[in-house]
Amino acid sequence: MCGIIGYVGRRPAVPVVVEGLHRLEYRGYDSAGVAFVRNNSFRVIRAKGKLGALEEKLASEQTTTATCAMGHTRWATHGVPAERNAHPHCSNDDSLAIVHNGIIENFQELKAELAAKGYVFYSETDTEVLVNLIAECRKDEPELLRAFAAALRRARGAYAVCLMERNAPDTFYAARMSAPLIFGLGTGENFAASDIPAFLPYTRKVIFLDDGDIVRATARDYDIFRLENLEPVAHEPQTVLWDMQAAQKNGYRHYMLKEIFEQPRVMTDVLAGRISEQGDSVLFPELDSLPVPVRLHIVACGTSWHSALWGRHLLEDWARIPVQVEIASEFRHRDNFLFERDEMALVISQSGETADTLAALRIARERGATVIGLCNIIGSSIAREATAVLYTQAGPEISVASTKAMCSQMLMLALLALYWQARRGNTDESRQIPRGQRISALVSLPAVLGDALSAMHEKARELSRKYAKADNFFYLGRGHCFPLALEGALKLKELSYIHAEGYAAGEMKHGPIALVDPAFPTFAIAPDDPLFPKTKSNIVEVQARQGKVIALTNEGTDLSADDIWTIPRLPSPLAGFVVLPALQLFSYEMADYLGKDVDQPRNLAKSVTVE
Ligand code: AGP
16 A cells, blocks of 8 residues: 655666655555665655655755665555654664565564564554564574565565665665565666556566565666575566556646546557457457356456446346356455356456455465456556456556546456357347447447547536535446446545445435435436436436436436436447546546545555555
């Protein structure tokens, strides 16, 4: 949940690290800090709040001589957001400094052991325990690499760490266990960071470190060892195709807005190479050697879970595969869950690092299931641990609120449904729309959305001015629109802090409708599909209780509402591909109008790597 970066090279290190922290700030932003060596002692500058507060402090610091530095941006786990809990942390003897993302689960026990030896702790963090443990191990292992490994072998839990030594200010060390860490190889400079954009301006050559890897890096050299025996390991560097443009705002007010507008391009990228030349079949060579699942268990969190709920409709309807959708944090604790033969798990995660989803993947694999990972981040833990991985090609998603990632996941799920439908071969195509027609509909999506986005943005802005005073909102939908109602409500609450509930429209009368009054508006998702008449009845029921309604529908439907928002007509259930951006734009405009921090909402972090 935090972001870390280490740098060593020919440039002044502190500005490089601070710039990297800006690109990692989406991972956590309650405090930040940097460490470097000046005049043979550590300078550790930390500040509570966003990076601006740290930069203010750094403005009066002499930093230009340091060519090695590390930094941290924090999402609090152990210890409240405060300067004393911000990283980096130093050992009591000030010989070592560390930055850490993750949780050392046995830190209380290690802390007690160190306290008994006279160590003093100035923070409530597990990280300060770790750096002192390394210092303690060093009493028996003078070589820092060995002491570092010895300490890490005693730590249980998850970590990505960077470590520096006061007496060797031209070297940093880094290690990972169940938390992301990528090594970047530059020319005369090296990096380690929680995510690639942190060093993307300087290099695209990367090594995705494995759990249990320890790195020692200088400007011109690096070595990677295994934690258990310190045997050297060789990883082939890879070149990432992202460019800096993909990780910048490119003139948009916020990353979120840019990412919403990127969705037509994302869909084009998802489709590339997935449709046969004849346009009549869908290609997933990654899955050709695996059986078609007799039942699919999809596991995910948050927005990715909403994608799964949406995808279930297509997998069941088009491919005729029974699907169960699970919230990862619930699934991981269902001890008696068993996979039958040829049942399969599909885990969905933009980051590929969500702790609950990763744990679910591991449990499914332990229980003998084949696990497909649907991820955006190349080389992420889920991508590496799944039996087969499908990349969603959404590019870097910087805004904490997920937008284009969901669009890419939905499109991948639609393609998967068509792929498995063809492989099963025994579905009754006569009662279905021909596959070729569905493929054409998917191929047309980027153009449909591209043409519609600007007008949708305008409408979202207009509605936000009218509804910004609401303290509560209902989002209603039926069938494939129910998961979208959940997503609309999630987006509104996470961005604008307005209470919002997503409901299956038919459930309203079983209790929630009691809340409806003139100050409690409803956002109804009612495209012209077979369920429209039913959704319309639910809208009328809300209106009968003086509830105001925004209805997202198609031209020509017989519906009256306080605000009718018409969107392009797409065959059901593909309406989701235009409903989703409408919901995203509405939440974006509401939050921006209310003056909220759109890209970095309070209390959140992009990548939830804690349980
Ligand atoms: C949604 O806007 C959130 N950022 C959050 O719900 C997110 O989708 C969830 O944490 C899952 O993340 P993942 O896709 O990276 O696993």
